[in-house]
Amino acid sequence: MIRRWCVLVLSLTVLWTVAAGAARAETGKRVHNGMQILFSPSTPSAFCTIGAVGNDKYGHRIAISAGHCLNDPDGTYADREIPDDVAPVYDRADPAFGPIGHVRYFKDPEGSQTGHMTKDYMIIELVPQVTLSSQGPYLKQTGEVRVPGGTASPNALRPALDSERLLATGNEELIVAGQTGVWFGTIMDTTGGIYRSPAAHLPGDSGGPAVRHVPGSELPSQENGFQAEGPWAGITKAITLSLPPFEYTSSANILADLRARDAVTPGGVYGAGFEVTGNP
Known part of the structure; x- marks a missing residue:
């Protein structure tokens, strides 16, 4: 539960x-x-x-x-x-x-x-x-996650856009930031388009940023001032009783739901077609 x-x-x-x-x-x-x-x-x-x-x-x-x-x-x-x-x-x-x-x-x-x-x-x-600004205290967001051919968000219209597809379980990492600094961890589950990862957060971090670790890019460390960058992958959701306990709502779910609602009410949905700012 x-x-x-x-x-x-x-x-x-x-x-x-x-x-x-x-x-x-x-x-x-x-x-x-x-x-x-x-x-x-x-x-x-x-x-x-x-x-x-x-x-x-x-x-x-x-x-x-x-x-x-x-x-x-x-x-x-x-x-x-x-x-x-x-x-x-x-x-x-x-x-x-x-x-x-x-x-x-x-x-x-x-x-x-x-x-x-x-x-x-x-x-x-x-x-x-x-x-x-695209630059937070720890994370710089470089656009949105795009996954050609991946599993579509359950909120997606058909066909799903690449930005409405989920990162793969087991070989993708999230980098997240909150009150205790910056953390990273492997995506262990994507049920319902909700990522589960050992990357940690606390109450009050709800809604906070998660980016995809792009293979080959630097992970946050003392040497780089605990900074990282990557495409926006989702937002902090919950701490649960499952293991690992930390859940994140995927950007795929959010972007897909915005597009689906906008298809019903064109022009009336705030956030439809959202793109991360390129401002530094």
């Missing part, structure tokens, strides 16, 4: 009552993978993490995190587009800046951990006052 490891979930109803405030009219704040985020400045211990930053095909500036970071018990907002600015997102290190963005979609946590575990993600539209 899967145990949800990130218990720091907030009611969207509560979020809606928090005054969003206006972001300062200045540019230059970088938003990047590995940034810790809040949904209310009044609860700084209830945080999650950004997994990837980029643009969608409609010109929206997007950050991606974990859907289970929010809870909507009334079902008012979960699993649907949220065009209104009712759910602000803040940089945990600088909440006084004001919102860095607003939640546009998230999958309800009850579903994400059970029958809809393949769709545990959140889409945040970033405000114009921030600068997108």
